Amino acid sequence: MTNPESRIPNPGSQEPIIDVHGLEAYYGRRRILHGIDFRVMPGEIRVIMGGSGSGKSTLLRHLLGLQRPVRGSVKLLGVDVSHADARAQLKLRRQIGVSFQGGALFTSMTVGENVALPLREHTQFDENTIRIMSRLKLEVVNLGGFQDLMPSQLSGGMVKRAALARAIVMDPRLLFFDEPSAGLDPVVSAELDELILQLRDAMRMSIVVVTHELESAFKIADTITVLDQGNVLLTGSVDEVKASDNQRIQDLLNRRPREIEVDIDDYLRRLTEEQA
Numbered sequence: 001m002t003n004p005e006s007r008i009p010n011p012g013s014q015e016p017i018i019d020v021h022g023l024e025a026y027y028g029r030r031r032i033l034h035g036i037d038f039r040v041m042p043g044e045i046r047v048i049m050g051g052s053g054s055g056k057s058t059l060l061r062h063l064l065g066l067q068r069p070v071r072g073s074v075k076l077l078g079v080d081v082s083h084a085d086a087r088a089q090l091k092l093r094r095q096i097g098v099s100f101q102g103g104a105l106f107t108s109m110t111v112g113e114n115v116a117l118p119l120r121e122h123t124q125f126d127e128n129t130i131r132i133m134s135r136l137k138l139e140v141v142n143l144g145g146f147q148d149l150m151p152s153q154l155s156g157g158m159v160k161r162a163a164l165a166r167a168i169v170m171d172p173r174l175l176f177f178d179e180p181s182a183g184l185d186p187v188v189s190a191e192l193d194e195l196i197l198q199l200r201d202a203m204r205m206s207i208v209v210v211t212h213e214l215e216s217a218f219k220i221a222d223t224i225t226v227l228d229q230g231n232v233l234l235t236g237s238v239d240e241v242k243a244s245d246n247q248r249i250q251d252l253l254n255r256r257p258r259e260i261e262v263d264i265d266d267y268l269r270r271l272t273e274e275q276a
C-alpha cells in the first residue's frame with residue numbers, strides 16, 4: 001500500500017479534508033463496503049476508480065451524508081457527518097460543492113438562475129451581488145455571457161460546465177464530481193479536465209472525482225483509489241496504480257472484463273436476502 005499523501009505538499013502540517021475509517025455499508029443484509037479507509041488531504045484531486053458495482057456510488061453517497069454508515073465513521077472538514085447536528089450539517093453543506101452525473105440543472109430556470117441557487121439558499125446577498133457572483137463563476141467555467149439561456153439550449157459539455165459553476169458558486173473547500181466525462185466527446189472531456197485542474201490550482205479546492213474514464217483519471221489525479229467489490233485495492237499516485245501488479249487493477253486498466261463466476265445458490269441467496 002502506498003502513501004496517498006505522497007504528492008501533497010507538507011502533509012504533516014495538515015488535517016485531512018476527508019477522513020473515513022472502517023466504513024461498512026449494507027443494502028439489506030448484503031454488505032457492499034467492507035471497512036473502507038479513505039483520506040483526502042487539502043488541495044488534492046482524488047479519483048475513485050473501479051468496475052461497475054465496485055461500490056463507488058455507495059462510497060460517494062456516504063461521503064455526501066446521503067447514507068449513514070452502519071459501521072465506521074465519515075469525517076468531512078473535521079466534522080463527523082453522521083453525528084453532526086442540523087446546524088453543523090448546514091455549515092458543512094455550504095463548504096461542499098457537488099456536480100452530479102448528467103448535470104442535474106433545473107430545466108425551467110435559466111443557466112444564471114441555476115448557478116445562483118446555492119447563493120439564494122445559503123446567503124443573504126442582495127440580487128445584484130448574486131447576479132455578479134453567478135456571472136463570475138460562469139466565466140470561470142468559460143460560459144461567460146450564457147446566463148440567460150435555458151439548459152436545453154446548451155450542449156452536453158456546456159451543461160456539465162454550468163453544473164460545475166453552480167457547484168463552485170459558494171467557493172467550496174471540497175468539490176465532488178461524479179463522472180465528469182460521461183457522454184462527452186474527447187475534446188470536451190479534455191477541456192473539463194483542464195478546468196478541474198484549474199479549480200485545484202487557482203481556487204485551492206480539494207476535489208473528489210468518480211470516473212470510469214482512464215485517460216481523464218490519469219490526467220487529473222494526484223492520487224487514485226481503486227475500489228473492487230467494496231474494498232480498497234490500492235490508493236496511490238497515477239504511476240503507482242499503473243505499475244501495480246494486482247491482477248484486478250491491471251484488468252481494470254486494460255479494460256478486461258472480470259471473469260464472472262456465478263454460483264447459482266449464492267446468487268439466489270443474495271437475491272432473497274436483498275428482498276427480505
Ligand SMILES: Nc1ncnc2c1ncn2[C@@H]1O[C@H](COP(=O)(O)OP(=O)(O)OP(=O)(O)O)[C@@H](O)[C@H]1O
Pocket residue numbers: 027028032050051052053054055056057058059274
Ligand atoms: N439501492 C440499492 N439496493 C440494493 N443494492 C444496491 C443498491 N444500490 C447499489 N446496490 C448494489 O451495491 C453494489 C455497489 O453498487 P454501486 O452503485 O455503489 O457501485 P458503482 O461502483 O457505483 O457501480 P457503477 O459504476 O455501475 O455505477 C452493487 O452490487 C449494486 O448492485
